[in-house]
Amino acid sequence: MSQKLTKSYINVPEKRPFSDKSIGQRFNEVANQNPDKEMYVFYADKERKTFRQMQEESQQFAGGLLKLGLKKGDTLGIWGGNHYEWLLAYLASLQIGVITVITPAKLPVVDIITSTESACRKLPPGEAGELRAKVVNLVTRPNCNKIDSNLSKEEREALQQLQKDQSIQILPADKGRLVVILNSEEYNRKCEKLVSDTNTYKNLGKKDPTSKYKKQLTSVLLEIEKEGGINRVEYRQLYPTTETPPKFYGLPKIHKKDTPLRPIVSSVGSITYSSAKLVADILAPLVGKTEHHVANSQIFAERIKNETVEEDEELRSYDVTALFTSVPVDKALRIIQHKLGVIQTLHHRADSIISEQEDIAEEKSHINSALKKCGYPNWSFDKAKKAKEGKSKNSNLKITNVETKGQVVLPYVKGTSEALRRIFGTYGIRVCFKPTQTLRQLLVSPKDKTEKKDITGPIYYIPCQGKTLQGQCSESYIAMFGDYALRFSVLGCDFQLK
Known part of the structure; x- marks a missing residue:
């Protein structure tokens, strides 16, 4: 039986004690124990603060944040140097459980370039060139690269030490936005236990078969292109430009006894990533459309709240071990192809052979009624209809693509991001901001890093000026x-x- 989760963490016996208090709680505890002890001296600002003063002022600041509409779990970007006001805002955010964001050490040029190129694809060539030139002119200004950090030197050093600490693994939990710290030896032992299951995993030996699979995938893509399934541009997008194999890691199931790991095989950056992403987009409309699908426990509770379990009845829950790795792929594909193919084929015949629209509608209604009696679910008819509508919409988009404007997401850097938003706005591109760095992004990295020599990307041809x-x-x-x-x-x- 699963353990009842009552806290946002789980700890196992370790040599180092695990504190069950948040930073905000620990600060209040120390402030109550040493109210008149000097906490900080801000020499440049000529400010001296005791623990009691910092506690009272941060609580007042926290009340202001709450009035602004911020709540626990929200992200707050604090821009400022190593001054009293920054520390006050940071302690206030800890009081109410708001996540503070770290300012980047340098301008995130790569993210800005990526977003700019994304916007340029939505513009005519002339406007795209102008947008690139304006963005380059802005980000190459000397003052754009002068960013004041909102972390002290000691705090940045502490982050670097945590990143380099090989004795622990900082991981996201399997469920919920929780962070789990595991002893590296324990984590590796659990991973080895998973991959030693010969019913699920096969030992490949000493030779890496990635290059062989890359050739096979390329051959399949060429065949699909010859048959008209994809065009040349789509072929180039799907062509594997790397020979990096997928990566295996585990996510701790902290809601279960002994904290087992959920095995994850990530194909991000591997030879199959682009193709898998395309297939996932095709299958996405099929997910969760059956009458038996339950999205989450909240929906399940809503469905059964009016049900009564009699004395001679039991409500049971079963857990499937290694569900995804146990699904027979060939059978699943045959079911999907058969159900969608039959509907689309019969509807296409009705559109092609019957001349009168009234008769076409009547024939399609008869087809749907007959197939429903054979067990076809409602979602399969909706999917077939959307597939046809999608083709007509795509053809219309090709004609009006130049007029279509969209949005991009840019990392937020005070001063620079606002200027970029004004530049993009003149071309009809809406800009949304995202935090550049959080503690979670910096410390939680379950996958092994790809070596620099194995990283591939686009090749740029730049005429000299x-x-x-x-x-x-x-x-x-x-x-x-x-x-x-x-x-x-x-x-x-x-x-x-x-």
Whole structure:
């Protein structure tokens, strides 16, 4: 039977004691024990504060945050240097459970470039070029790279030590936005136990078969392209540009006894990622459409709240071990293809053969009625209808693509992000901001990092804009994405990329 989860953490016997208090609770505890003891001295601001003063003022500040509408779990970006006001805002956020965001150490140029290119695909070539030029002009200004950190030197060093600590694993919990700290030896032991299950996993030996599977996938994509299933552009998007294998890791199930791990095999960045993403998009409308599907425990509780369990009845819950790895893929594909294919084929025949619209509607109604009697669920008819509507919508989008404007997500950096929003706004692109760094993003990393030599990306062809003794330079620079940070000279001319 599952353990009843009453706290946001779980701890196992360890040499180092595990505190059950949050930082805000611990601060209040120390402040109550040492109210008149000096807590901080801000020399530059000529401020001295005791624990009691910091506690009272931070609680007043917290009340102001609550009046602004902030609540527990919200994200708050605090911009400021190592001053009294920043510490006050930080302690206030801890009082009410608001998540504070760390300012980046440097301008997140890669994220800005990615969002800019995403916006440029929604604009005519001329406007796209203007947008790129304005963004480059902004982010290359010297003052854009001067960012005051809202963490002290000691706090940043503590984060770096946690990131480098090989004795612990900082992981996201299997359920809920919780963070779990496990001893590395215990984590590795549990992972080894999972992969030693020969019914689920197969030992590949010493040779990595990734390159072989890459060739097989490329061959399949070429066949689909020849048959008209995808065009050349889509083929290039799906073509695997890397030979990185999928990565295995485990997420702790803290709601179960002994904290077992849920095995995860992530294909992000692997040879099958783009193809798997396309298939997932195709299958997404089929998920959760059956009458037996229960999305979560809240919906289940709503469904059974009016049900009565008699004395001779029992309500039981069963857990399937290794559910996803046990699903027979070939049978699942046959069921999906058969159910959708039959409906689409019969509807297509009705559209092609029958001439009168009234007769077409009557024939389709008869088809649906007959198939329902054969056990076809309602969602399968909706899916077939949406698939046809989607094709017509896509054809219309190709005609009006130039006029379609969208939105992008940019990392928030005070001053720079507001300027970028104004630039994007002039081209009809809506901008949303996201925090650049949180403690969770910095510390929680369950997957092994990909070595730099195995990272692949787009290759850029950049015509040189410099001048030589003979005049305008006619050479070009070809580089992988990421090399923009390197200073270089192109064949001796005076033009440099920074």
